[in-house]
Amino acid sequence: MSTNKEFDFKNYVRGRYFPHIWCPGCGHGIVLGALLRAVHELELDKNNIVMTSGIGCSSRISGYVDFHSLHTIHGRALAFATGVKLSRPNLKAIVPMGDGDALAIGGNHFIHAARRNIDITAIVMNNRIYGMTGGQFSPLSGTGKKATTAPYTTIDNNFDVVELAKAAGASFVARSTVFHASESKEYLKKAIMHKGFSVVEILSQCPTYYGRKNKEGDAATMMEGYRKNTVKIGSKKLDTNPDLIQRGIFVEDTDRPEYCEAYDEIIETAMKGKA
Amino acid sequence: MGKGKSVTHVIDKEWCKGCGICVHFCPKKVLELDRRGKVEAVRPEDCIGEKCMLCELRCPDLAIQIKENQEGEND
Ligand SMILES: Cc1ncc(C[n+]2csc(CCOP(=O)(O)OP(=O)(O)O)c2C)c(N)n1
Ligand code: SF4
Ligand code: SF4
Ligand code: SF4
Numbered sequence: 133m134s135t136n137k138e139f140d141f142k143n144y145v146r147g148r149y150f151p152h153i154w155c156p157g158c159g160h161g162i163v164l165g166a167l168l169r170a171v172h173e174l175e176l177d178k179n180n181i182v183m184t185s186g187i188g189c190s191s192r193i194s195g196y197v198d199f200h201s202l203h204t205i206h207g208r209a210l211a212f213a214t215g216v217k218l219s220r221p222n223l224k225a226i227v228p229m230g231d232g233d234a235l236a237i238g239g240n241h242f243i244h245a246a247r248r249n250i251d252i253t254a255i256v257m258n259n260r261i262y263g264m265t266g267g268q269f270s271p272l273s274g275t276g277k278k279a280t281t282a283p284y285t286t287i288d289n290n291f292d293v294v295e296l297a298k299a300a301g302a303s304f305v306a307r308s309t310v311f312h313a314s315e316s317k318e319y320l321k322k323a324i325m326h327k328g329f330s331v332v333e334i335l336s337q338c339p340t341y342y343g344r345k346n347k348e349g350d351a352a353t354m355m356e357g358y359r360k361n362t363v364k365i366g367s368k369k370l371d372t373n374p375d376l377i378q379r380g381i382f383v384e385d386t387d388r389p390e391y392c393e394a395y396d397e398i399i400e401t402a403m404k405g406k407a
Numbered sequence: 408m409g410k411g412k413s414v415t416h417v418i419d420k421e422w423c424k425g426c427g428i429c430v431h432f433c434p435k436k437v438l439e440l441d442r443r444g445k446v447e448a449v450r451p452e453d454c455i456g457e458k459c460m461l462c463e464l465r466c467p468d469l470a471i472q473i474k475e476n477q478e479g480e481n482d
Contacts, residue, residue, distance in 0.1 A: 141469040150422050151468060157426035161467025168469075313464040352431035355465070 144168040144178070145196050152196055153189075157351025159336030160190050162310035163228070163257050166334075168197070170320040182223045184213040186238060188230035189264045189338075190257040199226075207237030210245045213252050221392040224324055225252040231272040232262045235291055239271070246300035246329050250391035253323045253330045256293050259338035267341030278345040294382050297331040304330035305383040309358035310337065312379065319381065327390050335362070335377070414456040415474040416448035423470035429462035438462060438471075446471060 145168070154161050171181065181199040185191035187206035194201040200223070204212045209227045217225045234242050234256045245252060261279060262268040269279035274290035297305045304326040306319040316334050323330035337343060337354035348354050363369050365380035416437075425444035435453040438446055446462075448454070456475045463473050 138474075141472065145469065151424065151470075154467065156424035156467075157428060158467055161469065162465055165464065165466065165469055169464075310465070310467075317464075351426050351467075352428050355428065355432075 139169060139172045141165065141168055144171065144198055146198050149196055153192055155338075155340045157337070157339045157354075158189065158263075159259065159310040159334075159338070159351070159355075160193065160257055162313055163190075163255065163316065163334050163336055164193055164196060166310075166313050166317040167193075167226070167228075167255070167320055170317045170324060171199075173317070174321055174324060176224060176324075180223055181226060182213075182216055182220070183226045183228065184209050184216060185228050186230075186233045187264070188233045188262070190228055190230035190259075190336075191233060193228040207233055207239075208241060209233065210238065210241040210252065210254065214245060214248075214250055217250060217252055218392055218395065221251070221396075226255065226324065227252055228255045228257060230263065230270075231256060231258045231260060231293075232268075232270040235271045235293070235296070243296070243300040246297055246302040246331070248391040249301060249303050249328045249388050251327050251329070253320070253326075253332070255320070255323075256331060256333045257336045258293065258333055259336050259342055260290075261338050261342040261345075263338045263341055267338075267345060277342075280341070280345070293331065293333040294378075297333075298383055301329070301388075302331045303328035303383065303385040303388050304381070306331070306381045307333040307335075307377070308379050309335040309355075309362055311355040311358035312362075315379065322381065322384070326384065327386070328388060412456065412475045412477060414451060414454045415476060416451060416454070416462075417472040417474055418446055418448070419470045420445040422468045423466075424468050426467060428465050428467065429471055432461050432465060434459060434461070 183194045184202045185194035186209040194203050213225050213227045260273045267280040269282045269286045272290045277286045308316040319332050323332045339351045362377045362379050365378045423445045430438045437450045437454045439449045441447045462471050
């Protein structure tokens with residue numbers, strides 16, 4: 133597939149499943165668009181990509197893309213993807229995840245995939261809530277937010293996906309938002325080409341639950357919020373408002389050994405019969 | 408948009424869910440929702456095309472795409 137060929141979404145999706153299931157204005161569709169465009173611009177062959185997802189509104193992405201795909205178990209997508217990647221290391225492994233999927237039930241898989249530095253791209257589509265099951269709070273909601281399970285607001289602190297991924301050993305870590313769709317696409321391109329575990333957190337609105345519960349307005353208004361409340365890494369605006377969320381590439385480390393390659397070396401040693 | 412080019416808005420009204428994101432962010436006020444709540448390019452001549460692309464980039468439903476035509480291409 134070459135970029136000389138004009139980009140058309142319809143060459144990259146399973147059109148028979150459209151219109152898709154997401155609510156009007158759901159940010160997850162913008163992530164899908166950015167991802168398809170990234171794949172097109174990288175001139176990747178659709179047959180060399182395997183997308184593995186768990187369960188959640190976000191995880192539905194794997195059903196819509198015209199790549200190899202597995203729609204697996206809530207929170208366990210990285211475990212399945214690890215198996216796929218070890219058996220077929222030449223495939224590009226992409227794992228779209230919700231914030232609950234990635235960091236509540238799937239938190240353990242997340243930190244261990246990062247620790248191993250296995251060559252998988254995890255996209256955390258962070259809408260700060262459980263969309264699919266009706267708006268329960270997640271480990272990314274943060275304090276003082278409303279959810280169906282927190283009618284008087286949440287008291288739980290949230291994880292910072294970037295800090296967590298960094299600490300656990302991910303060798304590529306970036307953050308953007310669906311307002312910054314073009315920037316998201318650029319980070320996805322880098323993450324997909326990076327050899328090692330890469331995490332791209334993309335803030336994505338859930339107007340239906342998070343938006344309504346927290347009176348954040350319609351989808352476009354929520355996206356305006358991503359414009360107002362985020363800045364590029366190290367922006368001067370942080371001096372006066374340290375609460376602004378930083379966007380950019382936080383880690384890009386190409387020196388650390390990648391897991392499948394390290395495993396191949398072990399196989400080679402074992403074949404020589406010297407323990 | 409370069410000289411001698413016109414823009415076609417390829418819209419799939421079956422896929423559009425009328426969320427209004429494209430209408431809200433269009434810098435040239437090219438887009439509106441029709442009576443069924445589906446997007447429509449009402450002022451296509453004002454569109455700045457590939458310099459912008461915001462509607463296409465931010466549509467969650469992959470329902471709108473921008474195509475630039477060379478002059479004469481669509482005659
Ligand atoms: C083992 C298991 N536990 C719980 C569920 C119910 N469940 C389905 S999706 C989901 C959370 C969805 O939230 P998130 O992962 O943040 O994705 P979103 O829908 O917001 O995109 C839960 C708890 C399940 N399907 N399987
Ligand atoms: S419930 Fe929220 S996350 Fe799920 S499709 Fe609707 S808007 Fe998107
Ligand atoms: S952004 Fe897409 S789905 Fe929303 S109104 Fe525009 S074309 Fe329709
Ligand atoms: S490309 Fe830009 S100017 Fe043209 S319709 Fe889309 S948002 Fe408006």
